Amino acid sequence: xxxxxxxxxxxxHESFRLALEAANIGVWELNTxxxxxxxxxxxxxxxGIKKRSFNGKFNSFLDLIHPDDREQVKNIFHLTxxxxxxxxxxxxxxxxxxxxxxxxxxxxxxxxxxxxKIRLLGSIHDKxxxxxxxxxxxxxxxxxxxxxxxxxxxxxxxxSENRKMKKIVMDISDxxxxxxxxxxxxxxxxxxxxxxxxxxxxGDRLQKKGIKEIDDLExxxxxxxxxxxxxxxxxxxxxxTFGETGFKFALTELAEQMNELYGMKVDLxxxxxxxxxxxxxxxxxxxxxxxxxxxxxxxxxAKKAAIxxxxxxxxxxxxxxxxxxxxxxxxxxxGMGLKIMEYxxxxxxxxxxxxxxxxxxxxxxxxx
Numbered sequence: 001x002x003x004x005x006x007x008x009x010x011x012x013h014e015s016f017r018l019a020l021e022a023a024n025i026g027v028w029e030l031n032t033x034x035x036x037x038x039x040x041x042x043x044x045x046x047x048g049i050k051k052r053s054f055n056g057k058f059n060s061f062l063d064l065i066h067p068d069d070r071e072q073v074k075n076i077f078h079l080t081x082x083x084x085x086x087x088x089x090x091x092x093x094x095x096x097x098x099x100x101x102x103x104x105x106x107x108x109x110x111x112x113x114x115x116x117k118i119r120l121l122g123s124i125h126d127k128x129x130x131x132x133x134x135x136x137x138x139x140x141x142x143x144x145x146x147x148x149x150x151x152x153x154x155x156x157x158x159x160s161e162n163r164k165m166k167k168i169v170m171d172i173s174d175x176x177x178x179x180x181x182x183x184x185x186x187x188x189x190x191x192x193x194x195x196x197x198x199x200x201x202x203g204d205r206l207q208k209k210g211i212k213e214i215d216d217l218e219x220x221x222x223x224x225x226x227x228x229x230x231x232x233x234x235x236x237x238x239x240x241t242f243g244e245t246g247f248k249f250a251l252t253e254l255a256e257q258m259n260e261l262y263g264m265k266v267d268l269x270x271x272x273x274x275x276x277x278x279x280x281x282x283x284x285x286x287x288x289x290x291x292x293x294x295x296x297x298x299x300x301x302a303k304k305a306a307i308x309x310x311x312x313x314x315x316x317x318x319x320x321x322x323x324x325x326x327x328x329x330x331x332x333x334x335g336m337g338l339k340i341m342e343y344x345x346x347x348x349x350x351x352x353x354x355x356x357x358x359x360x361x362x363x364x365x366x367x368x
């Protein structure tokens with residue numbers, strides 16, 4: 001039968017006993033001379049046994065432990081006896097209703113009378129409810145994590161789809177731009193050139209006849225000539241091809257066009273720069289510059305701008321500064337122009353920043 005523990009059957013320790021029961025913690029003692037194992041009464045129900053059915057032997061206590069945990073617990077006890085060191089471990093038992101319960105057991109050597117007579121003392125705690133609560137919490141965390149992963153997956157898919165759609169829209173836009181540019185060059189420019197030739201021919205005839213209205217015809221001829229130049233420049237900007245002349249030459253032409261069309265002087269500065277060979281990168285960078293210059297004219301009334309192209313380490317840096325009114329303190333970042341520039345920068349794995357320059361104009365910096 002179970003050895004009666006003196007510390008639990010005295011009036012002096014009644015409050016201690018009640019505290020152990022309230023916390024669902026028991027105490028135990030092992031006498032290695034007889035391998036008698038005593039345990040506080042409040043643990044019998046948790047262990048799923050009756051007090052009278054327990055013979056108070058250490059092996060009987062081990063028999064209660066789940067087969068998968070039994071050898072581990074046995075070895076821990078023997079190591080504590082051998083090394084006289086404390087231990088703290090967990091084990092499971094299977095109760096009569098086939099229910100699995102979890103326990104935490106801690107112990108250390110007590111008073112040592114001789115090598116043959118070593119006492120082990122410790123506590124045992126039924127942590128089944130806490131374990132179940134933790135497992136439930138863990139399951140909820142896993143479930144919530146799974147839900148969040150699914151949400152993130154859908155968001156990534158939507159972002160990817162959105163990027164694809166943007167690319168499709170930009171590709172269509174570029175193709176339409178090229179088509180319009182080609183039409184302007186092949187049709188409207190040709191027709192304007194034909195009209196200009198007819199006006200010149202008519203002017204020569206009127207001049208021979210000495211008709212005074214020839215001055216008015218010269219004005220028409222001048223307007224036609226300017227319009228033809230404007231259309232040709234416009235068609236070049238829309239139908240973008242670098243060909244053998246390359247990116248630098250295309251930028252030089254753009255600078256000339258901005259001066260001819262809008263009276264904006266554009267300075268080009270290159271430092272440690274090699275021409276861009278990749279057609280996709282060159283196109284996106286050129287369009288960013290074009291958009292920035294058009295914004296400078298349209299929104300900033302700029303008459304002067306500078307384009308800096310440099311290379312630092314493995315990055316190329318584009319900086320566009322204009323000397324107009326610049327952006328307002330809180331620019332509309334929903335504007336299509338800014339969005340298009342940001343998108344084009346992302347297409348070449350670049351970044352785009354918009355600042356005010358020192359002379360109150362706008363500054364756009366793209367690293368790629």
